[in-house]
Amino acid sequence: MTHAHILVGTDENPARLVIRRVTPTDLMHALARGIDDFTAMPSHAIFLCVIYPLLGILLIGMTLGYAMLPMVFPLAAGFALIGPLAAIGLYELSRRREAGLDSSWSHAFDVLYSPSLGAIVAMGFLLMAIFLLWLVAAEAIYIANFGYMPPASIGQFVHDVVNTRAGWNLVFFGTGVGFLFAVVALSIGVVSFPLLLDRDVGAAVALLTSIRAVTASPMTMALWGFIVAALLVVGSIPFFLGLTVVMPVLGHATWHLYRRLVEPDPNPHPDYKPRVRPYRSAADFPAALFPTRR
Numbered sequence: 001m002t003h004a005h006i007l008v009g010t011d012e013n014p015a016r017l018v019i020r021r022v023t024p025t026d027l028m029h030a031l032a033r034g035i036d037d038f039t040a041m042p043s044h045a046i047f048l049c050v051i052y053p054l055l056g057i058l059l060i061g062m063t064l065g066y067a068m069l070p071m072v073f074p075l076a077a078g079f080a081l082i083g084p085l086a087a088i089g090l091y092e093l094s095r096r097r098e099a100g101l102d103s104s105w106s107h108a109f110d111v112l113y114s115p116s117l118g119a120i121v122a123m124g125f126l127l128m129a130i131f132l133l134w135l136v137a138a139e140a141i142y143i144a145n146f147g148y149m150p151p152a153s154i155g156q157f158v159h160d161v162v163n164t165r166a167g168w169n170l171v172f173f174g175t176g177v178g179f180l181f182a183v184v185a186l187s188i189g190v191v192s193f194p195l196l197l198d199r200d201v202g203a204a205v206a207l208l209t210s211i212r213a214v215t216a217s218p219m220t221m222a223l224w225g226f227i228v229a230a231l232l233v234v235g236s237i238p239f240f241l242g243l244t245v246v247m248p249v250l251g252h253a254t255w256h257l258y259r260r261l262v263e264p265d266p267n268p269h270p271d272y273k274p275r276v277r278p279y280r281s282a283a284d285f286p287a288a289l290f291p292t293r294r
Contacts, residue, residue, distance in 0.1 A: 018263035022217045026260040034253025074138035081131045084189030085124045087251030094255035116196040119203035134181045145170045187214045194258035213261040
């Protein structure tokens with residue numbers, strides 16, 4: 001039963017989720033609401049705690065040698081693939097603010113009390129698998145063009161990428177394969193995680209609903225993917241500092257885009273409540289170990 005709940009959840013008639021067609025106006029509305037949420041909630045502090053350790057790891061890797069250098073861009077680009085999972089706490093803050101609930105930063109961790117937590121973890125593993133496959137593909141493309149030897153220096157690596165046929169092949173095929181991975185990640189992640197926070201529908205239903213939402217408005221969703229990629233590039237230019245604003249805004253905006261894509265639940269849940277554990281006396285210790293005695 002646990003595996004069935006992770007896949008299909010407990011909501012009645014999940015297949016009847018109504019998908020709406022969206023337009024570029026809806027994208028602008030979602031971005032505007034995302035900016036409004038960001039200015040109302042100091043969620044950027046969460047990403048300050050995440051981005052800088054990751055950048056530190058990359059810098060340490062580069063100081064130990066140049067073997068990691070060809071993977072710096074694939075790693076930076078690949079983080080966008082797992083963005084829907086990383087932003088799940090922001091979705092919860094936007095959901096709470098929309099419902100008129102307390103939206104202080106600590107409520108970002110209320111996701112841990114969600115009945116869909118198992119499905120969220122399953123979808124997270126799927127995105128992580130896509131991320132790792134992208135890194136494998138990126139490394140294979142580099143090896144196919146430059147072999148197994150790491151670049152001698154950063155300057156030499158930039159020169160080889162810009163001024164050699166192998167470098168142009170690396171850019172062309174890397175961009176093409178990366179685009180395919182981005183399309184897959186967008187298709188399965190743009191709706192699935194907000195939906196799992198909003199309703200207990202299970203991972204399979206959330207994944208299929210996300211794909212339905214993308215195929216219902218393919219051009220608009222392609223534009224959304226371009227907007228996300230462009231904002232991430234802009235935020236990355238000044239030493240990744242801009243991501244402390246871009247990432248939270250995109251996270252909040254994704255929740256509001258979900259609201260435009262999927263018909264709202266007529267009976268939304270107001271809040272998550274921690275599971276209350278019954279009081280147990282120390283005298284009950286031996287018996288409490290056995291389920292039949294609880």
